[in-house]
Amino acid sequence: MITKQIVLASRPIGMPVLANFRFENSELPSLQDGQLLLKGLYYSVDPYLRGRMNDAKSYVTPFQVGKPIEGSVIARVIESKSGSFAKNELVMGMLPWSRECIVEGKGLQKIDPNDPHVSYHLGILGMTGLTAYFGLLDIGKPKSAETVVVSGAAGAVGMVVGQIAKIKGCHVTGIAGSDEKVKLLKEEFGFDGAVNYKQTADIETAIAELCPDGVDIYFDNVGGEISDAVIANVNKGARIIICGEISSYNETGATVGPRPQSVLLRKCALMQGFLVSNYSARFPEGILQLSEWLKAGKLNYKETISKGFESLPEAFISLFEGRNTGKMLVEIE
Amino acid sequence: MITKQIVLASRPIGMPVLANFRFENSELPSLQDGQLLLKGLYYSVDPYLRGRMNDAKSYVTPFQVGKPIEGSVIARVIESKSGSFAKNELVMGMLPWSRECIVEGKGLQKIDPNDPHVSYHLGILGMTGLTAYFGLLDIGKPKSAETVVVSGAAGAVGMVVGQIAKIKGCHVTGIAGSDEKVKLLKEEFGFDGAVNYKQTADIETAIAELCPDGVDIYFDNVGGEISDAVIANVNKGARIIICGEISSYNETGATVGPRPQSVLLRKCALMQGFLVSNYSARFPEGILQLSEWLKAGKLNYKETISKGFESLPEAFISLFEGRNTGKMLVEIE
Numbered sequence: 001m002i003t004k005q006i007v008l009a010s011r012p013i014g015m016p017v018l019a020n021f022r023f024e025n026s027e028l029p030s031l032q033d034g035q036l037l038l039k040g041l042y043y044s045v046d047p048y049l050r051g052r053m054n055d056a057k058s059y060v061t062p063f064q065v066g067k068p069i070e071g072s073v074i075a076r077v078i079e080s081k082s083g084s085f086a087k088n089e090l091v092m093g094m095l096p097w098s099r100e101c102i103v104e105g106k107g108l109q110k111i112d113p114n115d116p117h118v119s120y121h122l123g124i125l126g127m128t129g130l131t132a133y134f135g136l137l138d139i140g141k142p143k144s145a146e147t148v149v150v151s152g153a154a155g156a157v158g159m160v161v162g163q164i165a166k167i168k169g170c171h172v173t174g175i176a177g178s179d180e181k182v183k184l185l186k187e188e189f190g191f192d193g194a195v196n197y198k199q200t201a202d203i204e205t206a207i208a209e210l211c212p213d214g215v216d217i218y219f220d221n222v223g224g225e226i227s228d229a230v231i232a233n234v235n236k237g238a239r240i241i242i243c244g245e246i247s248s249y250n251e252t253g254a255t256v257g258p259r260p261q262s263v264l265l266r267k268c269a270l271m272q273g274f275l276v277s278n279y280s281a282r283f284p285e286g287i288l289q290l291s292e293w294l295k296a297g298k299l300n301y302k303e304t305i306s307k308g309f310e311s312l313p314e315a316f317i318s319l320f321e322g323r324n325t326g327k328m329l330v331e332i333e
Numbered sequence: 334m335i336t337k338q339i340v341l342a343s344r345p346i347g348m349p350v351l352a353n354f355r356f357e358n359s360e361l362p363s364l365q366d367g368q369l370l371l372k373g374l375y376y377s378v379d380p381y382l383r384g385r386m387n388d389a390k391s392y393v394t395p396f397q398v399g400k401p402i403e404g405s406v407i408a409r410v411i412e413s414k415s416g417s418f419a420k421n422e423l424v425m426g427m428l429p430w431s432r433e434c435i436v437e438g439k440g441l442q443k444i445d446p447n448d449p450h451v452s453y454h455l456g457i458l459g460m461t462g463l464t465a466y467f468g469l470l471d472i473g474k475p476k477s478a479e480t481v482v483v484s485g486a487a488g489a490v491g492m493v494v495g496q497i498a499k500i501k502g503c504h505v506t507g508i509a510g511s512d513e514k515v516k517l518l519k520e521e522f523g524f525d526g527a528v529n530y531k532q533t534a535d536i537e538t539a540i541a542e543l544c545p546d547g548v549d550i551y552f553d554n555v556g557g558e559i560s561d562a563v564i565a566n567v568n569k570g571a572r573i574i575i576c577g578e579i580s581s582y583n584e585t586g587a588t589v590g591p592r593p594q595s596v597l598l599r600k601c602a603l604m605q606g607f608l609v610s611n612y613s614a615r616f617p618e619g620i621l622q623l624s625e626w627l628k629a630g631k632l633n634y635k636e637t638i639s640k641g642f643e644s645l646p647e648a649f650i651s652l653f654e655g656r657n658t659g660k661m662l663v664e665i666e
Contacts, residue, residue: 051599223594242598254595258587261556264606265575266384271604273597 001028005068005098006312012053015250015320020053021069021313028102031081036108038075038091039100040309043330044122045316046071046156050249068096069312072122074111075101089113092121099309099332123156123327124294124301125287131276132160132219133286135241137168138279139272140217144169147211149230152221154181156327157243159189160290161219163299166190170217173210175203175226177322184325189300203229214238222247228257238269250320302326307333334361338401338431339645345386348583348653353386354402354646361435364414369441371408371424372433373642376663377455378649379404379489383582401429402645405455407444408434422446425454432642432665456489456660457627457634458620464609465493465552466619468574470501471612472605473550477502480544482563485554487514489660490576492522493623494552496632499523503550506543508536508559510655517658522633536562547571556580561590571602583653635659640666 002025009022031037049071052063063069073095077085082105085091090111095101111121123129135157142148148165152158153174162185165172174185174194185191193210200206207215207230214235220227223245231240240260248255264271279286293299304324306315312330319328335358342355364370382404385396396402406428410418415438418424423444428434444454456462468490475481481498485491486507495518498505507518507527518524526543533539540548540563547568553560556578564573573593581588597604612619626632637657639648645663652661 220594223592227592227594242594245595245598248592248595254591256589257592259556259560259581259590260593261553261560261575261604261606262578262581262587264604265578265608266606268606268608268611270606271594271597273594273599273601273603275601278601 001100002026003028003098003100004309005096005101006309007068008053008063008065010065011055012050012250014252016050016053016313016317018313018317023310026098028100031079031102033081034104035081035102036077036085036091036105037079037100037102038095039078040073040075040095040098040332041090042074042119042122043097043309043312043332044072044127045312045319045328045330046127047244047246047249047319049316050320068098070094070096072127073097074118074122085110090118092126097312119303119305119329119331120294120301122329123303124160124299125290127276128156128327129160129290130279130283130286131243131274132157132164133290134276134279134282135243135274136161136164136217136219139241139270139274140219140239142168142170142217145171146216147171147173147213147235148217148219149173149175149207149211149215149233150219150221151175151226151230152244152246153185153191153194154178154325155221156324158219158221159185159302159326160299162191163189164293165217167293167298171211171213173207175207175222175230181325184302188302197226204232207233217241219243220245224248224255225257228260231260231263234263234267234269236267236269238267240269240271242271242273246320304328306330334433335359336361336431336433337642338429338434340401341386341396341398343398344388345383345583347585349383349386349646349650351646351650356643359431361433364412364435366414367437368414368435369410369418369424369438370412370433370435371428372411373406373408373428373431373665374423375407375452375455376430376642376645376665377405377460378645378652378661378663379460380577380579380582380652382649383653401431403427403429405460406430407451407455418443423451425459430645452636452638452662452664453627453634455662456636457493457632458623460609461489461660462493462623463612463616463619464576464607465490465497466623467609467612467615468576468607469494469497469550469552472574472603472607473552473572475501475503475550478504479549480504480506480546480568481550481552482506482508482540482544482548482566483552483554484508484559484563485577485579486518486524486527487511487658488554489657491552491554492518492635492659493632495524496522497626498550500626500631504544504546506540508540508555508563514658517635521635530559537565540566550574552576554579557588558590561593564593564596567596567600567602569600569602571600573602573604575604575606579653637661639663
């Protein structure tokens with residue numbers, strides 16, 4: 001059969017553009033024993049994919065030019081020659097941006113097709129929820145009444161971080177890129193305060209005002225000048241979780257700013273880079289806790305869902321323009 | 334009686350100069366019950382004192398203009414009206430830069446006057462040795478065959494860090510500021526390699542060549558561009574111990590350079606600011622281990638001793654010019 005896939009046409013220089021992607025028809029071979037034919041249902045678009053588009057060693061191997069992009073996908077089993085998977089089951093895994101694909105079953109995780117929120121497994125009950133959970137709790141170690149600041153606060157990870165911090169009794173301030181997001185964080189996600197960095201000339205002072213007791217934990221999804229401003233406000237013994245640096249992903253070199261080392265020294269503070277995959281052995285614990293909080297109504301959740309396979313490149317690019325609120329997904333009808 | 338003391342005449346702007354210090358005669362009151370009259374024997378000069386000369390909140394309170402500088406001093410009890418201390422005993426504590434002084438006994442630690450190396454208690458068996466010990470072992474957690482880089486390697490802390498790393502089976506590279514220091518590190522302190530940063534145009538490449546397996550632990554005493562170069566070479570899971578930033582102590586604002594966050598994220602690396610005082614409960618453990626290593630000949634030690642009370646300001650200033658090798662002290666005959 002013929003399927004359609006999205007390959008990396010060229011490596012982005014700076015901000016990714018549509019021309020970096022190419023739609024291609026591809027002939028799928030016939031199904032072999034042990035293999036599955038999958039049809040994509042939900043495709044996750046995530047900022048970290050930008051790193052894989054560079055030809056540079058990172059924590060993930062680079063995409064190859066002319067080969068399909070891949071990411072987290074929830075797919076339906078259309079045909080199975082594997083004893084482990086039956087037709088119509090739902091699976092999640094690292095899969096190519098292809099309408100259909102043929103895979104061995106290895107590394108796939110089954111998703112209950114009766115789950116009313118199948119797509120949550122790509123977000124709050126998946127990578128982004130677990131990133132928030134382990135990053136905040138394991139590195140941040142929030143204590144009741146401490147002050148937490150989250151950048152990228154209206155993004156998939158940030159909004160979960162802020163809510164978990166509230167569950168832990170912290171004072172929570174979010175940084176986001178629009179007044180709508182600020183309103184949402186305060187009114188629907190229980191943040192104590194939030195600031196629209198695009199409308200704030202002096203973020204350092206804004207954070208100082210929103211965090212009168214200083215900042216004990218900074219969960220950083222964005223980096224750059226926003227982080228400089230938060231770091232200038234940290235308390236003694238602060239923990240800074242480096243989860244993402246979306247402001248720099250499209251930079252061609254290292255970004256330059258005030259070195260944080262002097263603050264870390266004066267404040268005996270910790271700064272830790274963090275990948276959720278380091279915690280894979282503890283994923284079940286995290287998923288269980290996140291599910292319980294969701295069921296108990298303690299976690300609110302929001303997705304931005306774009307429709308249609310053709311919208312995948314555009315949905316990905318929109319992440320860097322902050323056009324998503326919460327987890328960004330593409331749904332194929 | 335009249336004694337002589339050194340007061341902060343003015344706060345340094347940038348590099349400290351002799352004019353920031355003033356020698357003053359001071360009348361000591363008569364000794365009260367519970368008090369001791371002390372005469373200074375060894376005065377420790379340490380880079381961190383620079384921070385106290387600024388009028389800025391830091392981890393230690395600022396010195397007051399017109400008041401004596403204070404630091405770690407080993408002194409002899411000249412007269413005692415305290416039941417806890419006898420005449421001629423040696424004590425160590427935070428004391429004013431004054432030839433003689435009157436204190437309550439609180440916070441003083443006794444030093445065995447028969448110790449052949451009394452001054453070591455201001456260095457390898459004191460603050461700087463403990464700084465090396467806890468910073469490297471507790472934050473760095475060196476494993477055998479890992480690669481350790483130390484900046485300020487020929488300083489009081491750096492040379493102990495490198496030697497402990499060798500005891501732990503690591504590959505050790507030092508960064509220092511002269512060919513003599515580089516030679517000393519390699520020939521007398523067992524470093525596997527060392528680089529004179531003043532004679533090296535491309536420190537990043539020099540570190541890469543000296544550390545072919547990358548850098549697992551970076552013990553930073555200096556900050557600035559030297560640190561930028563080391564951080565560019567760190568491995569996955571690296572630990573960066575921020576112990577000192579001597580290159581920036583005389584800067585009037587934050588120094589600017591490549592933000593390390595992207596590297597920390599890509600490498601899941603940790604950067605931790607560190608004060609030895611956080612470990613005060615474990616000082617006995619550290620001193621015992623350092624003493625045993627010294628006795629067993631596993632630790633070599635070097636002091637730069639300046640003679641005479643009058644040389645104190647000059648000795649302090651010389652730290653920022655790298656004129657010391659090992660621990661810098663002033664001895665009063």
